[in-house]
Amino acid sequence: MDKQIEQLIEMGATVPQARAALQKYRDVMEAAEHIFDGEFADAQDGNGDEDVRMHPPISSIITPSRTPQASTPEDADDDQDMVDDDSEDDIEDYVDYDTDHEARPKTGEVDPYAGIFFSKERREEVIEVEEEAEFIALPTSLEPVKLMTQGEWMKGCPEGNEQAFLFALYDYLCTNSCTCPQACGYKVPRKKSDFFPLLSEFSSYLEHLRGIIKRVCPSCNIEFCFACGETINSSHNRSSASSVDISLFHCSNMQGVILGVGLVMLETAFAEQRQQASGDNSQGTQRSKSNKKRKLHVHSTPTGDDDEIDAYYIYPMGRKAKGGIGYAGDQREDTSGQVEAQAQQRAKDAKIGSLLSEIRIYLPSLRREEGALTSDYMVHPTALAHLRRRFNSLCSTLLRNDSLTDMSDRSVLYFELFEWLETVSNHEALASMMAMPIMVVSSVKSVAPKKAVDGKSIIRERAIVYEGSAGPRELLEAIVIQARAAIKGLEGVKSAEQVKEEMTEEQKRMTAKGKGKEKESSPGLGDENEKLLTFCNRILATANAIDRSLRETKGDAFVDRLHASLPKILTSSTFDHASVKAGKTDDDRRKAYLDWATQVRFEYCDLTLPTPDSDIDSESIPHYKFFFNAEARMMANSDFPKRSLAIAKELAVLTTNLPVSWGSSVFLRVDENRVDIIKALIIGPEGTPFLFDIFLGPTYNNTPPSVKYLTTNGGKYRFNPNLYADGKVCLSLLGTWSGPGWVSGRSTLLQVLISIQSMILCDEPYLNEPGWANGGGSPQSKAYSANVRRMVVRVAMLGNLKNPPEPFGDVIRTHYRLKADAIIAQLDRWLTLDDGKQISGDSAFTSSTGKVDATSSSNGFKRDVEDMQRLVRQLQDGTYQGSS
Numbered sequence: 001m002d003k004q005i006e007q008l009i010e011m012g013a014t015v016p017q018a019r020a021a022l023q024k025y026r027d028v029m030e031a032a033e034h035i036f037d038g039e040f041a042d043a044q045d046g047n048g049d050e051d052v053r054m055h056p057p058i059s060s061i062i063t064p065s066r067t068p069q070a071s072t073p074e075d076a077d078d079d080q081d082m083v084d085d086d087s088e089d090d091i092e093d094y095v096d097y098d099t100d101h102e103a104r105p106k107t108g109e110v111d112p113y114a115g116i117f118f119s120k121e122r123r124e125e126v127i128e129v130e131e132e133a134e135f136i137a138l139p140t141s142l143e144p145v146k147l148m149t150q151g152e153w154m155k156g157c158p159e160g161n162e163q164a165f166l167f168a169l170y171d172y173l174c175t176n177s178c179t180c181p182q183a184c185g186y187k188v189p190r191k192k193s194d195f196f197p198l199l200s201e202f203s204s205y206l207e208h209l210r211g212i213i214k215r216v217c218p219s220c221n222i223e224f225c226f227a228c229g230e231t232i233n234s235s236h237n238r239s240s241a242s243s244v245d246i247s248l249f250h251c252s253n254m255q256g257v258i259l260g261v262g263l264v265m266l267e268t269a270f271a272e273q274r275q276q277a278s279g280d281n282s283q284g285t286q287r288s289k290s291n292k293k294r295k296l297h298v299h300s301t302p303t304g305d306d307d308e309i310d311a312y313y314i315y316p317m318g319r320k321a322k323g324g325i326g327y328a329g330d331q332r333e334d335t336s337g338q339v340e341a342q343a344q345q346r347a348k349d350a351k352i353g354s355l356l357s358e359i360r361i362y363l364p365s366l367r368r369e370e371g372a373l374t375s376d377y378m379v380h381p382t383a384l385a386h387l388r389r390r391f392n393s394l395c396s397t398l399l400r401n402d403s404l405t406d407m408s409d410r411s412v413l414y415f416e417l418f419e420w421l422e423t424v425s426n427h428e429a430l431a432s433m434m435a436m437p438i439m440v441v442s443s444v445k446s447v448a449p450k451k452a453v454d455g456k457s458i459i460r461e462r463a464i465v466y467e468g469s470a471g472p473r474e475l476l477e478a479i480v481i482q483a484r485a486a487i488k489g490l491e492g493v494k495s496a497e498q499v500k501e502e503m504t505e506e507q508k509r510m511t512a513k514g515k516g517k518e519k520e521s522s523p524g525l526g527d528e529n530e531k532l533l534t535f536c537n538r539i540l541a542t543a544n545a546i547d548r549s550l551r552e553t554k555g556d557a558f559v560d561r562l563h564a565s566l567p568k569i570l571t572s573s574t575f576d577h578a579s580v581k582a583g584k585t586d587d588d589r590r591k592a593y594l595d596w597a598t599q600v601r602f603e604y605c606d607l608t609l610p611t612p613d614s615d616i617d618s619e620s621i622p623h624y625k626f627f628f629n630a631e632a633r634m635m636a637n638s639d640f641p642k643r644s645l646a647i648a649k650e651l652a653v654l655t656t657n658l659p660v661s662w663g664s665s666v667f668l669r670v671d672e673n674r675v676d677i678i679k680a681l682i683i684g685p686e687g688t689p690f691l692f693d694i695f696l697g698p699t700y701n702n703t704p705p706s707v708k709y710l711t712t713n714g715g716k717y718r719f720n721p722n723l724y725a726d727g728k729v730c731l732s733l734l735g736t737w738s739g740p741g742w743v744s745g746r747s748t749l750l751q752v753l754i755s756i757q758s759m760i761l762c763d764e765p766y767l768n769e770p771g772w773a774n775g776g777g778s779p780q781s782k783a784y785s786a787n788v789r790r791m792v793v794r795v796a797m798l799g800n801l802k803n804p805p806e807p808f809g810d811v812i813r814t815h816y817r818l819k820a821d822a823i824i825a826q827l828d829r830w831l832t833l834d835d836g837k838q839i840s841g842d843s844a845f846t847s848s849t850g851k852v853d854a855t856s857s858s859n860g861f862k863r864d865v866e867d868m869q870r871l872v873r874q875l876q877d878g879t880y881q882g883s884s
Helices: 002-011 015-025 028-036 085-093 150-154 160-175 202-212 252-287 289-293 306-312 338-360 381-399 404-409 411-426 472-490 505-513 527-554 556-565 586-600 629-634 641-657 749-760 779-802 809-818 820-833 861-877
Strands: 123-131 134-136 145-147 214-216 223-225 438-447 456-469 602-605 665-671 677-684 688-695 706-709
Touching: 002 015, 015 028, 028 160, 123 150, 123 438, 150 160, 150 252, 160 252, 160 381, 202 252, 202 338, 252 338, 252 381, 338 411, 381 411, 381 438, 381 472, 404 411, 404 472, 404 527, 404 641, 411 527, 472 527, 472 641, 527 556, 527 641, 586 665, 586 809, 602 641, 641 749, 665 749, 677 749, 677 809, 688 779, 688 809, 779 809, 779 820, 779 861, 809 820, 809 861, 820 861
Parallel strands: 602 665
Antiparallel strands: 123 456, 134 145, 214 223, 438 456, 665 677, 677 688, 688 706
8 A cells, every 4th residue: 555655646646645545446547547636635634734636737737756667577576465454355346447457357247347438428628738849959860859848748638647647757757867776876867858859750769769778877887777767687688689679668668758759750740641631632622623522521629720720639530521413513523643642642651651660669568579578567657648649549530531442542551550459459458448438629729828837938828628539449340340341242242042063973073184174163353352352351350359358358248338339230120210219309309310320321131022932942043122123133143353342342431421410311221142232212301211223233333323213103203303203313423414424433322322312302403403493492493392392291201101112111110200290390381381283293394484284272282291290190109000
C-alpha cells in the first residue's frame, strides 16, 4: 500500500487523497483517475486538515519530483504486496480493469466488465493551449529545429489522469537533472531539446536519441539511462545480430517519449497529406462544375469554426457525396491527370506506411522475434494516452473509408494499419483500447488567450468538447462486412449442386496418361481478383486476431457482448422485426427507425422458386422470383472473372453504404448463391415503397445493370415521367436517357440506386419531364402530383401492405408501423390536397398539354386513405392480421 500511495503522491495527490482513493478503488490507475476527477477533493488526514482539490491542469499541474516506474520482470517480486494487510478480506471482491495484473474471467463466467466499456455517452470539455513555437540549433541539423511545446504534447487528451501523466513525463524530461544512480552527486541537466526536437525524419530523431541516451558517470564509471536515471545493465544488451537498439528500449520513459513524438510526426504528415488532397480538390472544383458537385463531404461540428478545427485536428473522413445523378451536367468527364494523381497518392501512402512501420517497432510487444524487452513489460501511461488519442484519430479516419476498392488500392498503408491493430491488441495492457470508444472532437470554441502562463507565451486557447464514438474494433467490423461481401462476390455464380459422377476405369487410365482429362474447372482468379481476395483475407485475419486477444485478456463474455454491439449483415430472414419498438417521442421514433433500417438494409436470402416435385431428382437449373429469370438461368454455369471482381467491389460498398433516413431509404436483397440477382425496395418521398429487379449481366460492369420497375399495378400505372408503366427506368446511367452515361469500370450500382431515389422518386415528379422543367408549382404540376398520390395510396401503399412483395414483407410492415403517426398525418394532408379527379394511369398526361385528362366527382381516394389509415393503426397497436 505504501508504494501505491507514493506513486499517487508523485502524480500530485496528497496523502489523504491517496489513502481514501486506494481504500475505495485499490488500483493505482483507477484511484488516480477518480482523484483527478475531484472525487476526493475534501479528503482529510487524521488531524482534520482539509485537503487541497486537485485539477488536471494544462500548464499548471503540480510537478512531481520524478515519474512513477512500472514493475519489470527483474523486480516483480518487490511488487507483490499490492494491498496492505488490513484489507485482505476485500481482495476476492476486487477486479482490476486496467492493469497487467488483472484477474481474468474464465470461460462461461459473467462478464465483469459490463458497464465499463462500449459506452459512447461520455462528453468531456478540455481547455487546450497553443504556445509560441520554439526553435533551436542542433549539430545534426542544418536548419533550426522546432521543439515540441507542452500544449502540442498534451493536445487531444480529454482524460484527466492521462493529462497528469503526460504533463509529468514532459516536465520530468525537460527540467529535472538526471543524477548518477550511485548517488555520488554527479548530475546531467536535461533540456527540452534533448527529448522533444521535431526533426524532419523519425529516423533522424531516433539517431538523435541514441547520441544522448547513454550517460557515464565520470566518478563511478557507471553507465546509466538519461531518461530514467537507472543503471543500464549490460547483460540485457542484444547481440550484434539484433535488429533493435537496446538503449532505446531501456525504460518506459523512453517508450512514452518515442511513441509520443513519433505519433505527433505521423499525425502531422497525415494532416499535410490530407490538406494537399483538399487543395487539389479545390483546384479541380474551380476547373469543373461537375467536379464541384461531387466534392467530398466535409465533417462539420455543432459549434466553432470548421476551418479552425480542420487546421488543428485530424477528422474522420465523411462519406462521399452522391454522384451519377443521370441528369444535366457535362456529357463526359475530364479524367486527365488521373493516372498521375493515383501515382502521387501511392507515393504518399508509401511514406505514411513507412513511418507507421518505423514507429511500430517501439510499441510494447511481448512477441518480438528477439524476445521481449524491458519497456515491453513496463507500459508507460503516456504511451496509452498517445495511442488512444493520436493513433486512434488516424485509425478512425482510415477505417471510416467506405470503399473497399480504394483501401485495396492503398494496401501499402492499410496492411501497416492492420499490423498496428494486431500489435496493440496482443498486449494485455493495451488490448482494451480495441473495444473502448474513441473520443473525437465535436466542437471547438476559442477562448480569451492569456498573455503568459509560467513564463510561456500563449498564442491561443480553445475549449475542446470531446464525445465518444465507435472504437477501433467496431470501425473494423464495417470493413469486415465489406470484405466478406467481396469474397462472396469473388466466388462468382454458383451452379446448382450436382452429384459428381465417378469416372470409368478407361477414363481414369486416360487421365493418368495425360491423354484425357476431366471437365475443365473454372479459370483461376486473375491478378486483380487475387489482390482483392488477399486484402480481404487480411482484414478478416486482423479482426480474428483482435477477438482472440480480447478473449484471452477479457474473457468470452466480454467478447460476446462486444460482438452483440457490432454492426451486422443478415444472411437469412432471422431478424426479429416485431422486437423493434417505435418509441414515445419523435426523436425516439426517428432513432428507432434509423437503427432498424441500418440493420436490415442489406441481406442475403433465397430468391429461388420452389422446385416442383417432378424436378426434385433432376439437375435442372432453379427458377427465380425475378423479372430477369431467363437471363439469370442462361448464365447458371458461366464464370466471368472480371465480372466477379466488379460484383465483389459492388457488394463491398453496398453492404455498409446504402442510404437510410427517416424520409427515404434503400433496401437490397441479394440471392445467397447468385449474387448477380438483386431485388431493391426504394422508399421514396413520404414513405412510399417501390420495387425494382436488378440483374448484373455477363458484361457487367463494362455495361450498366439491367433494372426493371415493378410497382406498376400490372403495367397500368406510371408514377413518374421517368418510370414507365411497362417497367422501363429512364435514366442516363442506364443508357435510357441523354446525359452522362455509364463509365466502364467507374460507374456503380450504388450510383444508380441513389439516382432513382433522389431524382426520379421526388416530391414534384412533373418536373422530371424535360419540357416541363420550369413548371414547378403550376396547376399542371399540382394536378399531376394529385394523380400520383392517388396511385401511390392505392398501389404502392395499400397494394404493397396487403400483398407485400417477397422478400420485403417484414420490411414494409415494420416501415409503416414505426412511421404510423407520420403516415396517418400525411394521408390526412393528401386528402385535403386532392382535386377529386379519377386515377389516370399511363395516359396521365399528354406531351402537348401536360394536363391530367380524366375527371370525376368521386374517385375513391377517401376510401383508400381511410383503409390505409386503418391498417396502419392495426400495425401500430399489434392487431394487424394481414390483408382484409
